[in-house]
Amino acid sequence: MSAIAYPQERPGLSDRYSPSWFRDLVRGDHVHRDVYTDPEIFRREMRLLFGRTWILVGHESQLPDPKSWFTARVGDQTIIVAREPETGRPVAMYNRCAHRGATVCVGRQGQSHRLVCPYHGWAFDHGGALAAVPYEKGYPEALDRSAYSLRRVARLEGYRGFLFANLSADGPGLMDFLGHMSTCIDDLVDRSPTGEVELVGPPLSHHYRANWKMSFENLNDTLHPGFAHAASVVAARAVESVVGEGNLVPSVGMMKANGKPIGFFEELPMVTTPWGHSYIGGHMGASYTGSTQSAYFQQLAAFHGEEKAKRVLAQDRHLMLLYPSATWHARYQTVRLVLPIAVDRTEVVGFVFRLKGAPEETFRNALEYCNGANSAFSPVISDDLEIYERCQVGNLQGDAEWVPMYRGIHQRAEDPETGRRSPATSEEYVRNQFAAWARLMGEPA
Ligand code: FES
Ligand SMILES: [Fe+2]
Incomplete structure (x- = not known):
């Protein structure tokens, strides 16, 4: 067996944080220790690794009835998973109120008639549609409610009851990934x-x-x-x-x-x-x-x-x-x-x-x-x-x-x-x- 060389070269600092620098951190049989300690690498992992692959978020049995919801994390994002009222199908939404951005649901799971933001009371249905706005007359009459839904996560798919979310619309389907x-x-x-x-x-x-x-x-x-x-x-x-x-x-x-x-x-x-x-x-x-x-x-x-x-x-x-x-x-x-x-x-x-x-x-x-x-x-x-x-x-x-x-x-x-x-x-x-x-x-x- 030939001797395995111990790499001495550090990836060029001039290219630090360029795509090729990230690729260079892995050299087949060695990995650069920065992958465990550099906060910038972590931030990129959240976007490119957790943001573009299929992440297990939960199981359909966590949604036993139409009022159920649960929260999950996908990298540094928190999401809400609930059953869309029209179809009963599980859907995933970012856990961010469409008004000023407050977290809507806290805790791991719950049951409620609506998903209600605790800040000014905007209420969303379980598919994320804006269903009620307290003090509605204070807002312009022409407010287009459909523009203020909870934003959907790009993809949510299930395999035998297990639910996987993908923040990106591109890339392999769930079954290809698995x-x-x-x-x-x-x-x-x-x-x-x-x-x-x-x-x-x-x-x-x-x-x-x-x-x-x-x-x-x-x-x-x-x-x-x-x-x-x-x-x-x-x-x-x-x-x-x-x-x-x-x-x-x-x-x-x-x-x-x-x-x-x-x-x-x-x-x-x-x-x-x-x-x-x-x-x-x-x-x-x-x-x-x-x-x-x-x-x-x-x-x-x-x-x-x-x-x-x-x-x-x-x-x-x-x-x-x-x-x-x-x-x-x-x-x-x-x-x-x-x-x-x-x-x-x-x-x-x-x-x-x-x-x-x-x-x-x-x-x-x-x-x-x-x-x-x-x-x-x-x-x-x-x-x-x-x-x-x-x-x-x-x-x-x-x-x-x-x-x-x-x-x-x-x-x-x-x-x-x-x-x-x-x-x-x-x-x-x-x-x-x-x-x-x-x-x-x-x-x-
Ligand atoms: S931030 Fe949610 S209702 Fe105002
Ligand atoms: Fe162990």
């Missing part, structure tokens, strides 16, 4: 014996003081758990010695599985697909107790047929990454949104879905996994957050400007069905994210 990754959404929804899932309860949220990309670069990294999560591996083994083998709740099972040897992870597949998406094979093993497993299988077989039910239950993917907005665990019906706040501030929001009609244990497991894997008290998450913050601080130290991401570069293989395959120990998924990043960030603004 490509093979649509099978990760299938993986979650197909686990329902009625074909329906619903988002349940308020989400879990935590913040960290580092760049949003740290999350995406960590979640398919199978080399770090043996080091960063070593303490929880020891604790999980101690718990198992008390409760007995096979009796661990899912999140503790995950902690124990993190201690498997590197050779095990090398045998797991990693799949990377265009636009920066990826997933790795599962490492946690069985999901349910015996009686639930058999009742659940019967339900699934009645809905899908036996063959498909077997395939659905055998599917084992761990942490699917829908770049740049969401991470996914289909087996435990958990979806996380990664929400950038500033170049060094990020919020992560975890949602749990109920498989409608499935045994209650499937939901209890999902809740337990989401709590153990997403909440701020999770021993695993707290390790990761500390690592992100160390990387954020470390990337501001000294004069070594380039971050290598070449692990496994010699081990990848093209796969016509999925994109590219690598061992799960590879950093191919990071290279894949930055290939998409450079492509989008290098476009004219």
